[in-house]
Amino acid sequence: MEAKTVTPQDYRSQSKKLDRKKFWNDPILIAMIVIMVFFLTLFIVYPLVMLLSEALRSSDGHFTLDTIKETLNYVTFKTAFFNTLKLGLIVGVTSTVVGMLFAYIDVYVKTKTKILAGLFNVVATMPVVSPPFVLSLSLIMLFGRTGFITKSLFGLRTSGIYGLTGLIIVQTLTFFPVCYLTFKGLLKNIDPSIEEAARDIGASRMKVFTSVTLPLMLPGIGNAFLVTFIESIADFANPMIIGGNYDTLATSIYLQITGSLNKNIASAMALFLLLLTMALFLLQKYWLERKATATLTGKAARGRILIEDKGVRIPLSILAGAVSIFVIGLYVLIPIGSLFNLWGYDYSLTFKWYEYTFASGGAKQYTDSITLALISAPITSLMSMLIAWMVVKKKFALKGYIELVSMMAMAVPGIVLGIAYIRGFVTGVFHVAELFPRGQAPFWTLQGLYGTGALVVLVFIVRSLPVGTRNGIAALRQIDKSIEEAATDLGANSGKVFTSITLPLIKDSFISGLITSFVRSITAISAVILLVNPRVNLITYQISESANKGYYGAACAAATILILIVYAAILLLQIFTKYFGTSRYIKREE
C-alpha cells in the first residue's frame, strides 16, 4: 500500500506500536498462546509428521517419491479417491439442506402444537446422541440383503442399500444435526428487526429469506457444508459397515494397514486425504470468511415474531415430519433389534444379546468409555472456545498456525490419527525412550503416556476440537468487536474479557461444544480402534466388532445401552447448565 501523506503512516506505525504494547502487557494471552502452540504441535502435528513422512521415505530412510507414484497408479486408490470426493459433495449438500430446514422451523416457524416443535428438536438431536454407525446398522436391518422390509415383507433378494445410496442416507442423517445446531445458533443471533424492515418495505417471505436471512447465514452455511464435507470423507465406521463395495479413502487406508500390511501406501493415501481436506479448509478460510458479517451488535435483540402463514408452515412441517418419522423409526429399531434371536431368520424374543455384551466385555468398557469422555469433554469445549476467541478477536504471529492445526485434526481420519499416536508415543517423543534402559525412561520422554487412558483422552480432545472451534468461530464472528473493546478500554485483561463478555455471549456454542465433544468421544471408534488395550476398553469397539461379525443383536444391545448413557448424560448436563450457567447470573444482574 502506498502512503500518500506522512501522517497516516505515522498513525499506522503508532497504532502498531500500541498493539505490540498491548500484547506484551497481556501475560494471560501470551501464556495461552504458548500452551496452545505446545499442545497442538505435540499432539497433532508431531504424530502426523511421524506417520506421513513415511510416504516420502524409502525403506533405507532416504527421501523418495516412489511410494507416491506407486499410489497414484494404484487402481484401488484412484477409485477410493473419487468415491470419497463424490460422497463428500453429495452429503455436504444434503446435510446442509436438511439442517437448514430444521433450524428454520425451530427458530422462525410457529408450529401448531408444542409437541411437534419438541419432536423436531428431539429428532434433530437424536443423531447427535448415538454412535454414528447405529444408523447403518438399522438401515441394514430394514433394507439389507436379509432386511425386514426388503426380504421379510417383499421377499426381495437385493443388496441395493450397501454402497453409495446407503452411505448418503446414513451420513446425511448422522451429520445434519451439526448443521442444524450451527444454523440454530446463527439464526437466533440474527436481529429480527433487520428482516422486519425488509418485510415492512414490501418484501415477501421468500424474498426476505433469500436476500436478508440467507446472505447473513452465508458464512455459517459455508461452514456447515465444509464441516459435513470433511466429516463425510473422514468417516470410517459407516463406509465400513454399510459401504459395501463403495470404497472410500478412510476404509482403504485401514485395509492397507491391517489387511495388506502395506503401510507405505497407507501413509501416502493418508497424505492425499489430508491434502484434500486441507484444500477444502483453505478454500473456506480465504474465500468464505471475507464475507463474514457482524449481526450481533450488543443491543438486546427483541423476540422474533414467529411465522404463522399456512403456506409456509404446512409444507415445512410435512417435510420435516417425514424426515422425523424416518429417523425415529431407525432409532427405535435399535432397542427392538436387540431383543430378537437372529434378525432376518428367527424372530423369537430373547435377552441373550445383553448377556453376551456383558460376558464378552463386561461393565468396564462402559465405565471406561464414560470416564474418558467425561474428562475430555470440558477440556475440549474450553480449549475450542479459547482457540476460537484467540483466532477471531486477537492478533498475534502464530494465529494462523493455531487455527490451521486445530482444524486439521478434523481432516485426519481417525484410523490414521490412531496409528500416528501409536507411532508417535509408543517409545516416547521422537523415540527417545529407546535410548534409556527398558522401564527407566524419564518422565519427559512421555513414554508413560502410551497405553494409558490419558492418551485416549488426548485423541478425544484432538478429534472434537475442530468442531467446537469451528462453531465457536462462527458464533464469535457475529459478536461486534466493539463490545469487547469497550471492556478492554475499561481496563479488563484478556482473561476477564473472555470470561465475562465473550463466554456468556457464546454460551450456546459452548454448551453445544460440551455436548458434541462428549458424544463424539464416547462414540468414537476409528481413532481408538488400535489404541484400545486391556487397560482401556471402549464400548464402541465392541459394537463395531459385533456388527462386523454379523451379531446384529449384540451390536444393537450394546448400542442401546450406550444411547441411554449418552442421553442421560446430556439431560444431566442441560440441567446443570440451566442452573449454574453464566447467563443466569447475567439475567439476575439485569
Place this chain on the structure above:
Amino acid sequence: MKKIFAIVLAVIMIFGAVACSSKPAGNEPANNAAVSSDTPWLTVDGKCACGKCSVDMSKYSPYIQQLIYEAHKNGETLTVYGACDESYVKAAGEKFEELFQIPAEETRYATGELFTKTEEEKNNPQADVWFGGSNDYYFKAKDAGLLQAYKPENEKNLIPNPAFIDKDYEWVGIYTGVLGIMFNMDEGKELGLEAPKTWAELADPKWTDKDGNKLIALPNPETSATATNFLATQKYRLGYPDNLDSAALEKYLKDFDKNVTQYTKSGSGPSKMVGPGECVVGISFLHDGVAQIANGYKNIQLIVPEDGTGFEVGAAAIVKNDKNPNAAKLFIEFCLTADCVNMGKDYQSMQNLVITDEAGAIQPELLKEYGIDDLSKLNLVPYDVSDVAPKLKEWTQEWLSYVGDDERHQKKS
C-alpha cells in the same frame, strides 16, 4: 480467570497422569514361611513359596511350580492380545487368573490389527502373549521378529504333527479347523440344487441361477487368510508342489469366479451369509459354520470337499521383549492344557482341538455331529504352511490376474 486456570490445571493433570502411571514395584518374597531345601520354590508343606497365594501347587509339575513362584515373586501380571472370539479371549484370561492367581488383562483384535499393533509396539511391547488367530499371521510375526521362542513342557500334550507347533518354537498350536463348504439347504431346495460334494463342482455354471444371480461367497484373498488357504488348497488339489496343472488351475479359478457374488473382507464373512440366505454356498473354515449353527441357523449344511481340503492352525505365542516372562511362559503352558482349550466350545469357538484326548481334551460335540471331529479321517491336502506362507502374496497376484478386479471384490466386512 478460573477457566484459564482450569485449563492449565487440566494440562498439568494430563502430565500428572503420565508421571503416576509407572508400575508399582514387585512384591518381595515372603521370608516367614519355611522353604523346602531341594525345592526352594515350595514351602515345606507344599505351598508356593511366595507365601501370599493359595495356588494348589500339587497339581503342577516342578517346572510349572517354579514358573508360578517366579511370577508371584516378581509381582508379574499378564496382558493378552487375542484374535479369536472376544468372549473366549476374556474367558481364557479369567481362567488363567483364577488358576494361577496372576492378574490378567485381555483385549481382542482382528488378526490384522493384532499384527499391526504389536509391530508398532515392537520397541515398547504392551502385550505379553498372543492368543488365537490363524498361524498365517504368526508366520508373518515370526518373520518380523515379533515373537519370542519358547519350548513348552506341555508340548507333550499336543497331537504329534509338525503342523501344530513352530519348528523354532515361536508359536504353539491350540486349535485347528478345516476349510470347507457351507450350504443353505432351504435356498438349495427352492432353487432345486443338491449340496456340492467337491471343490471341482463349484466351477459348474449351475451356481449362477437362471436370473443371473451368483450364489457363492468367498473371502477376498487380498485381505483374508481363509481365502489364501482356499487358493493354496486348489493348488494342492491340482498337483502342487510336484506336478501342478497350471492350465487346469487357471480354468478352475476363472470358472469358479463367474459364480461368486461377493468376496468378503473377513474370513468368516461367508459363514455369516449362508444362514440368512445372503448366499447359497459359502466358503470358510467349517468351525465358523458350526458356530452359526449353534447360534440357531439350522438350515446350514457343512461339507468337507471330497477332493481334499486345507486347514488352518490357531496359535498362541509370547511377544518378544515382554515384561512378564514367567507369566507369559506359564500362559503358553496353560494354552496347551485341557483347562484352556476345552473352554472354546462355550465361547463361540468350535474348532478342532490339537491337544490329545489323553491330556483331557474334549472335542466339541457339534463337530462330532457333523463328522469333522477327527481330522485324520478327512481327506486333507498336504498343506505345509512354512512352504506356502511366503508364496501367498504371489499366488494372490496370480489369482487377481485371472479374475480381474471388479466391484465384487469387497474389501470390507
